[in-house]
Amino acid sequence: MNNLLVLPLLIPAFTAVILIFLKERVDLQRMISAVSVFLNIMVAGIIVYQVSTKGIQTLNMGGWLPPYGIVFVADMFAALLVLIGAIVGAACLFFSFASIGEERERFYYYPFFHFLLTGVFGSFLTGDLFNLFVCFEVLLVASYALIVLGGTKGQLRETLKYVLVNVISSSLFVATLAYLYAATGTLNMAHLSVRVAEAGQGGVINVVAVLLLIVFSIKAGLLLFFWLPDSYSAPPVAVRALFGALLTKVGLYAITRTFTLIFIQEPGLTHSLIAWMAGATMILGAIGALAYNDLGRIFNYNIIISVGFIAFGISVATQDSLNGVVFYLMHDMVAKALLFFLGGMIISASGTDRLKEMGGLIRRYPWTGWMFFVLTLALVGVPPLSGFAGKVMMVRSGFGQNHVALALIALASSFIVLYSLIKVFQQVFWGGEKREEQVKPLHYKAMMAPAAVLFAIVILMGVGAETVNGYVSQAGAVLADPALYINAVMKE
Amino acid sequence: MELVVALAIGVLFSVGVYLVLSKSLLRILLGTNLITHGVHLLLLTMSGLKTGAPPLLGEKAEAYADPLPQALILTSIVISFGVTAFFIVLAYRTYRSTGTDDVEGTKEERQ
Numbered sequence: 001m002n003n004l005l006v007l008p009l010l011i012p013a014f015t016a017v018i019l020i021f022l023k024e025r026v027d028l029q030r031m032i033s034a035v036s037v038f039l040n041i042m043v044a045g046i047i048v049y050q051v052s053t054k055g056i057q058t059l060n061m062g063g064w065l066p067p068y069g070i071v072f073v074a075d076m077f078a079a080l081l082v083l084i085g086a087i088v089g090a091a092c093l094f095f096s097f098a099s100i101g102e103e104r105e106r107f108y109y110y111p112f113f114h115f116l117l118t119g120v121f122g123s124f125l126t127g128d129l130f131n132l133f134v135c136f137e138v139l140l141v142a143s144y145a146l147i148v149l150g151g152t153k154g155q156l157r158e159t160l161k162y163v164l165v166n167v168i169s170s171s172l173f174v175a176t177l178a179y180l181y182a183a184t185g186t187l188n189m190a191h192l193s194v195r196v197a198e199a200g201q202g203g204v205i206n207v208v209a210v211l212l213l214i215v216f217s218i219k220a221g222l223l224l225f226f227w228l229p230d231s232y233s234a235p236p237v238a239v240r241a242l243f244g245a246l247l248t249k250v251g252l253y254a255i256t257r258t259f260t261l262i263f264i265q266e267p268g269l270t271h272s273l274i275a276w277m278a279g280a281t282m283i284l285g286a287i288g289a290l291a292y293n294d295l296g297r298i299f300n301y302n303i304i305i306s307v308g309f310i311a312f313g314i315s316v317a318t319q320d321s322l323n324g325v326v327f328y329l330m331h332d333m334v335a336k337a338l339l340f341f342l343g344g345m346i347i348s349a350s351g352t353d354r355l356k357e358m359g360g361l362i363r364r365y366p367w368t369g370w371m372f373f374v375l376t377l378a379l380v381g382v383p384p385l386s387g388f389a390g391k392v393m394m395v396r397s398g399f400g401q402n403h404v405a406l407a408l409i410a411l412a413s414s415f416i417v418l419y420s421l422i423k424v425f426q427q428v429f430w431g432g433e434k435r436e437e438q439v440k441p442l443h444y445k446a447m448m449a450p451a452a453v454l455f456a457i458v459i460l461m462g463v464g465a466e467t468v469n470g471y472v473s474q475a476g477a478v479l480a481d482p483a484l485y486i487n488a489v490m491k492e
Numbered sequence: 493m494e495l496v497v498a499l500a501i502g503v504l505f506s507v508g509v510y511l512v513l514s515k516s517l518l519r520i521l522l523g524t525n526l527i528t529h530g531v532h533l534l535l536l537t538m539s540g541l542k543t544g545a546p547p548l549l550g551e552k553a554e555a556y557a558d559p560l561p562q563a564l565i566l567t568s569i570v571i572s573f574g575v576t577a578f579f580i581v582l583a584y585r586t587y588r589s590t591g592t593d594d595v596e597g598t599k600e601e602r603q
Contacts, residue, residue: 130564137571144578156586160517160595163579167524168512170575174531174568181561182538 002050005059005072007043008082008121011036016114026105030097033110037090040117044083051079052471056478056488058127066127066489067191073127073489076475077326081124081253084330087457088245088337089117091450095341096238098446099348104149104236112149116142116242123250127489129180129187132254133173136219140166143247147235158234165227169218176211183208190489192262193482201265209263209270213255213277220251221307223277229288229300237344240296244303245337249329252310256325259314260479267317275315279409281308286416295343295353295428298420302339302379305413306332312403312410313394321397323476327468328390331461335379335387338454342372345447346428355427362429367448369429371455376421378458380414386461389469497537504530517583517593524579528572535565 015036022028051057051074059072074082093113100109119139126132144166148159181187183204184195196205214224221228228248232240255274263270285304292298310332313325345368350358362369378385381392391414398407461468478484504526511523539558547559587593 171531178534178538
């Protein structure tokens with residue numbers, strides 16, 4: 001029992017409720033938000049420390065012993081994601097201060113922001129499948145509001161699609177849970193793992209597994225990403241960064257959790273399905289990243305490529321590749337947020353999001369330019385930076401486990417990422433400026449600060465990969481051996 | 493009894509899907525509503541339908557209904573209530589800003 005585990009959920013939830021009452025006091029809202037996100041980082045840091053010294057931490061809500069009550073579980077994987085999520089969330093918050101505008105701030109931007117964080121952290125920490133659904137809904141409702149806030153025609157249209165897709169997938173989620181409960185009589189993840197292993201993964205359970213995979217794939221943008229590029233283009237940059245960094249990763253987290261803990265008896269069916277989907281996602285994402293000429297779309301398709309890449313690691317499912325998944329997931333959350341920050345600066349500096357109309361920004365904004373260049377290298381996986389270690393581990397075990405074709409696709413997708421982002425770099429920063437009127441971003445320094453912090457993390461995670469790997473391999477060990485997780489939850 | 497409810501769920505799902513596939517926003521909205529109703533019925537049916545036993549487990553209870561599905565349905569209904577309310581407002585705002593409830597009509601200004 002460790003009561004600390006509920007704090008990452010409670011802090012943003014309470015903050016959000018308080019902020020609702022401070023509608024007109026924007027300065028106060030900002031102050032409370034800032035304090036809240038720093039508290040969250042601290043709590044998440046303490047949880048990571050406790051898990052690393054004392055093993056998996058659990059919290060039985062209301063004192064109901066599992067499998068009867070709702071249980072919160074922090075293994076290293078969840079704890080690390082909460083920590084990185086808290087840091088990225090804080091960065092997005094400070095970027096919002098500089099870029100979101102007072103209109104939105106007055107209309108409950110910060111409460112929605114904190115509700116989104118509530119849902120994200122809840123999804124990471126919960127050990128109960130139905131509770132996962134509830135946390136998903138919390139973050140989804142907050143994300144509906146964040147996408148539509150502002151109410152332009154484009155936003156309304158994209159939100160309609162986004163809401164519809166998610167309402168359908170949520171219905172499917174609940175229906176799947178109904179079948180799962182009928183088949184196994186439990187919804188606690190650790191208990192499910194035991195029951196599925198006892199009963200064998202027969203017909204019904206396989207159907208449930210595939211249905212869950214579909215549900216989570218819609219959330220993660222794994223193959224079923226048709227909604228993602230449009231929806232993620234609608235809101236302002238700070239929101240896009242938050243979505244790109246956190247929302248798809250929650251889906252990936254759910255896939256990783258369920259397919260390393262519960263549905264592990266029939267990897268020939270489920271994991272090869274994930275492998276096919278991962279390959280197709282990387283290829284289609286690559287086509288998209290090459291096809292478009294506006295910044296938003298290119299970045300969105302880059303999100304999709306990395307989703308495919310991480311899913312490839314999940315499908316290989318050795319300890320080495322799962323270490324890689326954890327490492328790369330952490331890297332990708334930070335790097336994608338940074339990518340959108342820099343993209344936001346570029347767009348507001350040049351006043352357009354079409355590549356063809358940009359150019360020569362390196363003279364006015366050298367720091368943004370070089371940060372973008374280094375970030376590109378990090379996303380591709382060039383050694384001293386954060387993307388390298390995760391990619392090496394996944395691709396190495398891909399070749400080791402006879403997933404040669406998939407590993408080759410993964411490597412090729414890295415080159416596509418390199419090509420598409422270097423193309424952006426060339427067009428945006430080289431040459432002369434092509435537009436007459438100069439639009440200077442209002443708060444360049446305030447935008448730079450959170451970006452610089454994330455940039456430092458990208459470099460530190462790469463240079464200090466050995467230290468990070470100590471934590472990551474602890475996470476990978478639990479993913480590779482479900483018994484550790486089960487024993488920690490079901491202990492009397 | 494389960495068979496009848498199962499059929500009802502099937503009907504709700506198919507009508508819901510049919511409505512979601514139409515072009516009018518209002519029909520889509522009603523379609524999602526029907527689908528969630530179907531899901532809730534499914535949740536209720538999944539542990540078997542019993543009559544005459546409350547979901548309370550006393551010391552000497554001879555029969556009792558499984559309380560968990562009822563708790564799940566309650567949660568799910570509350571969530572779908574909230575989402576539906578949001579969806580209706582969203583559809584209304586879209587109708588006000590585009591002047592039509594045809595989803596094709598919202599597409600016009602795409603590059």
